[in-house]
Amino acid sequence: LYRRARSPERLKQQAESAYTKGDFEKASRGFRQILLIAPHSSYADDANYFQALIFWRQKEHAKALASFRRLVANYPDSIFVPESLYHVGLCEAALGRQDAAQMAWQQVRKEFPGEVWAAYAADRLEEPLPNQSTYQVAMDLFNRESFGDAADLFTKVHHSASDLARRRNAAYFHAVCYYKMKNWQTCLEQF
Numbered sequence: 001l002y003r004r005a006r007s008p009e010r011l012k013q014q015a016e017s018a019y020t021k022g023d024f025e026k027a028s029r030g031f032r033q034i035l036l037i038a039p040h041s042s043y044a045d046d047a048n049y050f051q052a053l054i055f056w057r058q059k060e061h062a063k064a065l066a067s068f069r070r071l072v073a074n075y076p077d078s079i080f081v082p083e084s085l086y087h088v089g090l091c092e093a094a095l096g097r098q099d100a101a102q103m104a105w106q107q108v109r110k111e112f113p114g115e116v117w118a119a120y121a122a123d124r125l126e127e128p129l130p131n132q133s134t135y136q137v138a139m140d141l142f143n144r145e146s147f148g149d150a151a152d153l154f155t156k157v158h159h160s161a162s163d164l165a166r167r168r169n170a171a172y173f174h175a176v177c178y179y180k181m182k183n184w185q186t187c188l189e190q191f
Helices: 008-020 024-037 044-057 061-074 081-094 098-111 116-126 134-143 147-160 164-180 184-190
Strands: none
Touching: 008 024, 008 044, 024 044, 044 061, 044 081, 061 081, 081 098, 081 116, 098 116, 134 147, 134 164, 147 164, 164 184
């Protein structure tokens, strides 16, 4: 028997109200109920999205990750896909999987270049990885074709590294950055 109080629209209103008030337990119950009774409705991607955000806000990163991934897989046309992919990266990073985080953020940039979430992902990709040396950060920037920033860091490494091989490599890549930027004069000087 269909009851108006259990309609997806009514459940969504109640769950979103509870979410706004910070009552995540009640909100979560409502969103789960929507996903159970109307998994293919226009309310389902909203419910999945808010369910994932609840897990994220409660720092249940593994559950949030699974929920964001489920949204991307089950509702590929949802407006929440770019944000969900961005949050996949945040969850992966929180779980200590930096490579997976970087892949998620690269996917956002590649598949949704005009979205604000692509800009946020680009910002995350610019951040140095934890415990990464200046040389590693410079190489990462070089590999992402951010040659101007990479050149600046290679200069620092060249002048400060105690390891002679590291200094030589930094000097080499410093020159290559200018080659890649087609700044032939500086490239020649550096080589």
